[in-house]
Amino acid sequence: MPEPKSAFDATYPCDFYEPADLFEPDQMYTIPEIGRLLQELEPDAEVDPDTEAVLIDWAIPWVVAHAEDMVVGEPLEEDGPGYYGVAPHAIDAADGTDDPA
Template structure:
């Protein structure tokens, strides 16, 4: 349900950083690690499942919007996620 803007004290513009500002060009990351880095956390920060899901809600559209700036590698094993990095 929509909420009135005046219910919030702090409204800020929505802006996303470029992938090269977030990721090291010499490394590949999982989507989970990228979602943490986008929020200024360590890539290996320990998060509960609910928080991780919220961070993924931000990371996935960001990656799709910037898809031309990414490369990816298939998972090394079946139980591992894929890896993404900056296309340099």
């Protein structure tokens, strides 16, 4: 059910990161790690299972929305997670270069 804005003590801008701002260019991350990064936590920060579920719920649509600026790595183990990183063209766009490498 919608709530009036007056019900909240404060509201904040809805700012989201771009992959080039969030990821280290030479690193690949799992969905749970991306969820932590989106909340300004370290990728390996300990969180309780309920919090991790919420972080994953936030991370999945963020990955889908930014797919064109990301690369995907196959799982390192047969039953392991997939990994995601920033695409080279997104890094170049973020730093103002036109190098497609």
